[in-house]
Amino acid sequence: MKFGYKVCQIVKKIPRGKVLTYKKVAELAGRPRAFRAVGNILNKNRDPKIPCHRVIRSDGKIGGYKNGQKRKIELLKKEQAL
DNA sequence: CGTATGACGTGCA
DNA sequence: GTGCACGCCATAC
Numbered sequence: 001m002k003f004g005y006k007v008c009q010i011v012k013k014i015p016r017g018k019v020l021t022y023k024k025v026a027e028l029a030g031r032p033r034a035f036r037a038v039g040n041i042l043n044k045n046r047d048p049k050i051p052c053h054r055v056i057r058s059d060g061k062i063g064g065y066k067n068g069q070k071r072k073i074e075l076l077k078k079e080q081a082l
Numbered sequence: 083c084g085t086a087t088g089a090c091g092t093g094c095a
Numbered sequence: 096g097t098g099c100a101c102g103c104c105a106t107a108c
Contacts (some may be wrong), residue, residue, distance in 0.1 A: 022090055032104065037105035039089035044106060046089095057090065064089035072089090072107085 003029055004041040011042065016079045027072045030051045039064070054079070 006029045014020055016040075026035035044051040046066045053075040057063040065072035 001106090020107095026090095029088080031104070035105040036088070036090050036103060040087080040104085040106060041089095043089050050091080059091085066089070069089090081083095 003031060003034065003037065004045065006030065007038050007041055008045070008050055011050045011052060011055060014051055019054045019056050019076065019080075021053055022063070023058050024057060039059060051075075051079075 007025055010025050010028045011020070022035040022038045026032050026038045029038065030035070038055070041063075042050060042055065043066050046052065046072065053065060053072040055063070056076075062069050062072050062076070
């Protein structure tokens with residue numbers, strides 16, 4: 001619970017035009033080995049107040065998105081442009 | 083409480 | 096450089 005809560009705070013703090021990796025978020029959350037749980041939490045919670053679309057993989061790829069990777073790509077492109 | 087899942091990451095072939 | 100398999104942590108059922 002605390003972990004997921006912290007992850008939410010971190011992701012919500014991500015400014016526009018910036019993206020963090022699951023690993024980075026997990027590190028900031030205090031569990032650099034829980035990068036898997038990070039995506040899992042965002043996936044099951046998919047909170048609209050959490051710009052989870054700003055969280056990408058360490059490979060630089062988009063990764064996944066409950067609403068659809070396409071939507072994530074669109075959002076990233078749009079926000080990065082701003 | 084225990085098992086299975088999941089939006090990942092790293093290592094080896 | 097690409098592909099496959101294993102390992103890891105938290106959440107949900």
